Amino acid sequence: MAEFVEMVTQPRDTSGSQKARQLRRKGLVPAVVYGHKKATVSISLPTEELEKAIRHGARVLDLRTGNDVQKALIKEIQWDHLGKELLHVDFARVAADERVVVTVPVEVKGVAPGIAAGGVLDQPIHVLSVECLAIAVPDSIRVNVGELQLDAAIYVRDLMLPPGVKAMTDPDAIVVHVTAKQIEPEAAPAAAAAPVAETAEPEVIGRKAAPEEEEGEK
Numbered sequence: 001m002a003e004f005v006e007m008v009t010q011p012r013d014t015s016g017s018q019k020a021r022q023l024r025r026k027g028l029v030p031a032v033v034y035g036h037k038k039a040t041v042s043i044s045l046p047t048e049e050l051e052k053a054i055r056h057g058a059r060v061l062d063l064r065t066g067n068d069v070q071k072a073l074i075k076e077i078q079w080d081h082l083g084k085e086l087l088h089v090d091f092a093r094v095a096a097d098e099r100v101v102v103t104v105p106v107e108v109k110g111v112a113p114g115i116a117a118g119g120v121l122d123q124p125i126h127v128l129s130v131e132c133l134a135i136a137v138p139d140s141i142r143v144n145v146g147e148l149q150l151d152a153a154i155y156v157r158d159l160m161l162p163p164g165v166k167a168m169t170d171p172d173a174i175v176v177h178v179t180a181k182q183i184e185p186e187a188a189p190a191a192a193a194a195p196v197a198e199t200a201e202p203e204v205i206g207r208k209a210a211p212e213e214e215e216g217e218k
Helices: 017-025 047-055
Strands: 005-008 028-035 038-046 060-065 068-079 086-093 099-109 119-122 127-133 141-144 153-155 174-180
Touching: 005 038, 005 047, 017 028, 017 086, 028 047, 038 047, 038 060, 047 086, 099 174
Parallel strands: 005 060, 028 086, 099 141
Antiparallel strands: 028 038, 060 068, 068 086, 099 127, 119 174, 153 174
């Protein structure tokens, strides 16, 4: 199960890009919390702590503002154009017994014997959409490929999911498979260049006629 952490937040009364930049310079990231038929609240929280929680797979946090604590699901994260600086986060309020839909990484385990038979391991699906309890979001979905032969595949329907976790992705979608190596055909030798035939000099379009060709000359 993903790490479950509590983070201390501060109310945020101001908005706008300039105020957001000031917060980020102080090591805080602006965020909003909404949902459960309550008013949307603007907050800020420590950037370094939030980034650490995200790296460790946290999906639901306990957000503490003063004496108030509310569980919130990370719904959307905005990064800068380089994907390095955390700019803004959207949180949705959730209850401990509420089922949520989240995406979790797919982790491949083992070595497929089909590779030794000349195949190549291909993983079309790297993240999986699942439904589960808000307090039981898995860190990842592990796929064992230790028995995967050449031209064989593991589909979403074949996955061994943790108790209470339901896959929302198409059950017939291929998660990982072993395919035969594609052998590129050898390039055909270039044909010998044919001799260039002599051609008549092309007519010059718009050439002015010689004096003796012009009509009406006296």
